[in-house]
Amino acid sequence: MIGRLFTGLISLALLCSGCASIDKGDNSRLDLIKKRGQLHCGVSGKIPGFSFLSGNGSYEGLDIDICRAMAAAFVGDASKVQYRPLTAPERFTALKSGEIDLLSRNTTFNLSRDAAGGNGLTFAPVVFHDSQRLMVKRSSGIKNLQNLKAANICVGSGTTTEQNLNDAFQERKLSYTPINYQDLNQVIAGYLQGRCAAMTSDGSQLAAARSSFPDPDQHIILDVALSKEPLAPASVGGDQRLGDAMRWVVFALIAAEEFDITQENINSKHQQAKANPQLSSLRRFLGVDAGLGQKLGLADDFVVKVIRATGNYGEIYNRHLGPNSSVTIPRGLNSSYRKGGLLISPPFN
Amino acid sequence: MKRSQKFYLQFGLAVSLLIFIGILIYNLWVNLSRTDMLLSFRWLEQPAGFPLAEHALSYKPSDSYIWALCMGWLNSLKVIICGLLAATVLGILAGTARSSRNALLRALSSGYVALIRQIPLLLQLFFWYFAGFLRLSQTPLAPLGTLIQVSKQGVELLGLHLSSEFSALLVGLSVFTGASIAEVVRGGINSVPRGQWEAFRSLGLPEGLGLRSVVLPQALPAILPGLTSQYLNLAKNSTLAIAVAYADLYKVINTTITQTNRAIEGFLLLLISFLMLNLLITGGMELLNRLVLKSQQSS
The missing domain is CATH 3.40.190.10 (Periplasmic binding protein-like II)
Incomplete structure (x- = not known):
């Protein structure tokens, strides 16, 4: 067991030696x-x-x-x-x-x-001055955050989006279930397939995504800014x-x-x-x-x-x-x- | 070569290896300190601030990062253990079906193995999730009454709710690993001399009983090592969970890294967690292996 651990550690060290090399001398x-x-x-x-x-x-x-x-x-x-x-x-x-x-x-x-x-x-x-928004289906009748209480929300992971969503819901004492996908394309797929009542991302990205939907006018971006996103x-x-x-x-x-x-x-x-x-x-x-x-x-x-x-x-x-x-x-x-x-x-x- | 020469050669090799490793670690340390990325783990006690869709124990966003990571680890463990069980059952069924007298069973099982092994796991996960579970209707389908209900939101099994993310990942992992286990089982069964089959058949034992009590016990020592590596593969493949939005350890670490910017620490924790997990699996299987060998020697 110890021997195996040791071999594993060596490989880790080998891996790490490639991680970082940057010349941070006087040169810009x-x-x-x-x-x-x-x-x-x-x-x-x-x-x-x-x-x-x-x-x-x-x-x-x-x-x-x-x-x-x-x-x-x-x-x-x-x-x-x-x-x-x-x-x-x-x-x-x-x-x-x-x-x-x-x-x-x-x-x-x-x-x-x-x-x-x-x-x-x-x-x-x-x-680009952006803000995080929520997109919902027009037919759902959802107008504000209160309507999304206890709903599933599709969100990408590894971005501040997740944190902002949480802050906005906690502030209003609302619960929700995040469905975390790795990237925006999967968030869109999950939302379009109806896994979530809403999807969230920066407004610009929602607008960009919606432009490629088969029925863009069936989706609305809520007029609630969850955050400031100066890009x-x-x-x-x-x-x-x-x-x-x-x-x-x-x-x-x-x-x-x-x-x-x-x-x-x-x-x-x-x-x-x-x-x-x-x-x-x-x-x-x-x-x-x-x-x-x-x-x-x-x-x-x-x-x-x-x-x-x-x-x-x-x-x-x-x-x-x-x-x-x-x-x-x-x-x-x-x-x-x-x-x-x-x-x-x-x-x- | 004289014995002393051999010793010096080996000693020299060992020393140079150690120096080499030392240089690597020093290099890592210098580069980390140069880029202000020296390791620190104090952030683990800060509140995580993000909710999780699934958690085995009580968890809220105000709990610490370390607790969030524990929840992620438990989620990983949950899908790995369920996956191991399901893949084993599936693999044994498909593997033994290959040696069945029934031509349809044989064809089905070889078709399953051939199809599943040729397609990358990630694609299969996408298939099960986006084309499988998310295509279900919102209102639950109940093929067996209240026993099991399936809908877009997941599976209700005997009152137990399994999310569609968990279900898709579990199905994907078990079906994929099951196909490889089937091959391992088939190889093990083939290693049992043909005579053993003829022997139990000539004794008038039914096919199933003969397989269980005569062939499989003898095939087991050949199956176990291959099985171990398939189990390890399943455990490692479970990190693809994020592709189907399941909140496993990798997902939690991913979010943690974004919020704390502690990429190296995060990945170290991830590596160590999986190392521990896989050492556990290997240890367990080695124990099983020894027990099997012992019981066979005594019988």
Whole structure:
């Protein structure tokens, strides 16, 4: 018995030696990305509108465009991205072990994940303000949480979704039975087959899932927000240069919409800025007046490269989640502050 | 080679192996401390905060993580023990049917083994769950009156409620492992000399009685080792439970890891729990093996 245990332990040790290796010297991960000429981006790959394998075999979605914008800024080419599809429980270990450079995988920004005593990540600005919701069948007549008392609820495991659901029901002193599936596709299957009265996930994911149902209008998303889910890209904490660069790439997407700079007019705006010395804020933003990009360790014209590759935030949103896309989610909180939304970029000074 | 040379060679090998293991552990420790992932188990006493659909003992979300893990372990144990029993019965039936005189029985059993062994277990679990139990109606079907009722919500067996997740997992595991056990049993029966069959038949014993009292006891020593490894497989395969939403140990650890970010500790606990569980099964089977051999030597 002891001998067998010992052999088992050796194999465990062998396994573990492969677990972690990361060069955390003085070099920023940003230098490694530039040297490699390619960005390793952790994504979900399973959520239409955010990251989903399209018909031609490439990934598409809002999260994917964030990866592409980062690659455009860091290595100057939006196509130089290697996508790593990750499950929810895998994602932070993949980041910490250095398997990926950054995470653009509908990850909720919260204290435990940000703090050094928790996951110790660094979050870029929020790219999608979401909230956890419940979806029920229209015919069920369920209108609020009280109607779901003692019901079965289909929920994915390995996400904060489970915790939020529990908090919301406990607060209202309601009981329920969670049916925990491993990933969203199984949650959907369980819900559609009638195992549960309701399924829960982030509102965006529910809308994305519903878009692929045979009868989308037979399902309603309840108007009860179980949580705030600000989704943001993340990198390993303690790497200020990479964190800063990511932060300002996202701000560049938001600021470009504020400046009305689009994929279409970026070249003319660039020319305009070059020709008119009095447009100083535009010149700084587009890197005509050098300095800002350098401070981040990026090319001075990184904003131009980013906008050429993906367009501004509004364009990215409309491409994947707008009224003409297959997954339609009203912009709501994700509008620019000028239209009553929450998106605002600090000045590029 | 002289004896002393042999000794030095072995000693040298042992030392280098130990050094190698030492390097691996040191490497792990350095890398863990570098990424601030050093092991800690204090979080086990904090409240878990998530409910479980099934729990053998009283459990509420305000109980500690360690209690939640215990519930998960008990859930695993429940499905493993039920699975072992069901798979054994199924395997012995199918295995002995292979040596039956009845051609239909033989064909049925070889068809079962052939079909089940070619399809991955995960697919079979999905089948039993999504195409099996979840296709049932909401109102219970009662083929045998109040004895057993089946519906989308699960099985009511003699007043005992088994969820559809548990039932699907149990059926999937037992059917899958039963097919492998059938082969082990068939191999054991084939190892008994043909003459033994002829002997009991010539004595006028009925087929079933002869099989039970003459052939199977002699086949047992050949069956037991194979059976042990099938039992271990079943125990390990039970971690696929999460695919059909059953709250086994793996599922509870999965949720725990997400909430506490203690991935390495979580997986260590998982590894140790399964190691213990499988050592128990192996130990039990070894004991059984010894008893069988002893009783045969004495008879």
